[in-house]
Amino acid sequence: MCKQGCAFPSELIKSKLREDLPRTFPGHPWLDTPHGHAALRRVLVGYSFRDSDVGYCQGLNYVAALLLLVMKTEEDAFWMLAVLLENVLVNDCYTSNLSGCHVEQRVFKDLLAKKCPRIAAHLEALEFDVSLVATEWFLCLFSKSLPSETTLRVWDVLFYEGAKVLFHAALAIFKMKEENLLLTHQVGDVIDILQRTTHHLFDPDELLTVAFDKIGFMTTNTISKQRKKQEPEVMKELDERLRRLNSLREDDR
Amino acid sequence: MAKVSPLAKYKLVFLGDQSVGKTSIITRFMYDKFDTTYQATIGIDFLSKTMYLEDRTVRLQLWDTAGQERFRSLIPSYIRDSSVAVIAYDVANRQSFLNTSKWVEEVRTERGSDVIIVLVGNKTDLVDKRQVSIEEGDNKAREFGIMFIETSAKAGFNIKPLFRKIAAALPGMETLSSTKQEDMVDVNLKSGGNSSQNTEQQGGGCAC
Numbered sequence: 112m113c114k115q116g117c118a119f120p121s122e123l124i125k126s127k128l129r130e131d132l133p134r135t136f137p138g139h140p141w142l143d144t145p146h147g148h149a150a151l152r153r154v155l156v157g158y159s160f161r162d163s164d165v166g167y168c169q170g171l172n173y174v175a176a177l178l179l180l181v182m183k184t185e186e187d188a189f190w191m192l193a194v195l196l197e198n199v200l201v202n203d204c205y206t207s208n209l210s211g212c213h214v215e216q217r218v219f220k221d222l223l224a225k226k227c228p229r230i231a232a233h234l235e236a237l238e239f240d241v242s243l244v245a246t247e248w249f250l251c252l253f254s255k256s257l258p259s260e261t262t263l264r265v266w267d268v269l270f271y272e273g274a275k276v277l278f279h280a281a282l283a284i285f286k287m288k289e290e291n292l293l294l295t296h297q298v299g300d301v302i303d304i305l306q307r308t309t310h311h312l313f314d315p316d317e318l319l320t321v322a323f324d325k326i327g328f329m330t331t332n333t334i335s336k337q338r339k340k341q342e343p344e345v346m347k348e349l350d351e352r353l354r355r356l357n358s359l360r361e362d363d364r
Numbered sequence: 365m366a367k368v369s370p371l372a373k374y375k376l377v378f379l380g381d382q383s384v385g386k387t388s389i390i391t392r393f394m395y396d397k398f399d400t401t402y403q404a405t406i407g408i409d410f411l412s413k414t415m416y417l418e419d420r421t422v423r424l425q426l427w428d429t430a431g432q433e434r435f436r437s438l439i440p441s442y443i444r445d446s447s448v449a450v451i452a453y454d455v456a457n458r459q460s461f462l463n464t465s466k467w468v469e470e471v472r473t474e475r476g477s478d479v480i481i482v483l484v485g486n487k488t489d490l491v492d493k494r495q496v497s498i499e500e501g502d503n504k505a506r507e508f509g510i511m512f513i514e515t516s517a518k519a520g521f522n523i524k525p526l527f528r529k530i531a532a533a534l535p536g537m538e539t540l541s542s543t544k545q546e547d548m549v550d551v552n553l554k555s556g557g558n559s560s561q562n563t564e565q566q567g568g569g570c571a572c
Contacts, residue, residue, distance in 0.1 A: 137401030246407030
């Protein structure tokens with residue numbers, strides 16, 4: 112039995128995948144064909160067997176799809192996915208309540224305040240929470256936002272140097288548009304600028320230069336410490352939410 | 365120079381299971397178009413639009429969300445900030461209809477009864493695959509004391525009426541929220557009249 116209490120988790124996953132496969136890079140000449148869908152399904156279902164806590168999480172479809180395109184074989188894509196989730200990224204990014212993802216978002220917010228204080232202060236005044244754009248960046252590892260050439264360069268460094276690279280790249284995107292972002296008056300304008308920037312970042316060097324030369328040095332250790340600091344607060348919030356939901360259910364009874 | 369009138373700003377959050385058409389409904393409303401394939405939304409997406417009504421102009425902020433269950437933990441803060449929750453299901457997918465109760469619960473947990481909730485049965489164009497009747501949808505909405513409408517983002521059916529219904533239910537201009545003033549800049553969505561840019565629209569021209 113899986114955590115959701117269904118007797119056939121793979122059936123549930125397959126039905127979710129049926130909806131998501133055609134919605135993963137739609138229109139791609141190979142991915143968006145019956146062959147492509149079937150290959151992607153096998154990689155994702157295969158991974159759900161390997162780690163039932165993760166099962167299938169939306170976002171992984173994009174990651175696995177790009178891995179398939181690069182690695183060519185399903186087996187290699189599968190193992191690359193496994194290495195990413197088990198050795199490279201922080202734990203629990205994709206499990207039941209995405210707690211790892213919540214932690215990363217808070218760490219990122221703190222880093223932005225430290226590395227780009229003017230932007231952070233301006234966004235705060237607009238009531239713009241960085242998780243609004245960064246959740247997708249971190250869960251899809253930029254594959255849904257950056258052109259694939261650029262995504263793959265970021266991934267090269269990601270595999271080589273670890274998850275801190277995601278923070279470098281994310282900070283760089285904000286940093287590159289600092290002046291424009293400071294002129295915004297509305298949440299929508301901030302999102303427009305960031306989306307337009309990411310969609311048109313065809314030159315990986317442009318991004319990586321800012322990510323590593325202008326953002327400054329960060330060690331994996333620094334990030335780990337930041338995560339440790341954020342974890343208790345995230346867990347507390349997630350628990351409180353569950354408690355509120357449960358008490359509402361009891362009231363209904 | 366005439367003073368630019370302040371805009372009342374309202375936040376709408378779109379909820380509902382995976383693949384019921386939340387993004388399609390928003391896209392049809394925003395751009396009056398429909399793509400056969402949308403990328404699955406991951407996390408949260410945001411769009412805003414100014415709506416010109418007979419007696420007032422409102423700015424709607426639309427928060428689009430990912431439908432998978434585990435993503436619900438990301439949404440509470442957006443629900444907390446929203447005055448409207450649009451809970452969508454797919455009329456050709458009974459499970460998505462059953463799960464709307466959970467979504468209502470989620471909204472009530474964060475907002476109590478201080479929120480406008482609209483239940484939306486989408487994909488009415490899938491006539492042969494329908495699993496949820498309009499009566500069932502209507503009954504459920506009554507049971508929860510929330511609004512109800514059926515739509516087809518694909519056919520452009522009832523999308524404008526959905527948003528007009530929401531606009532009509534919004535608190536009046538006199539209770540204008542303290543949010544910042546903005547200029548009116550957006551594309552006009554004429555009240556009553558059919559916008560001419562897209563002729564595919566079948567039932568979207570609103571008479572309400």
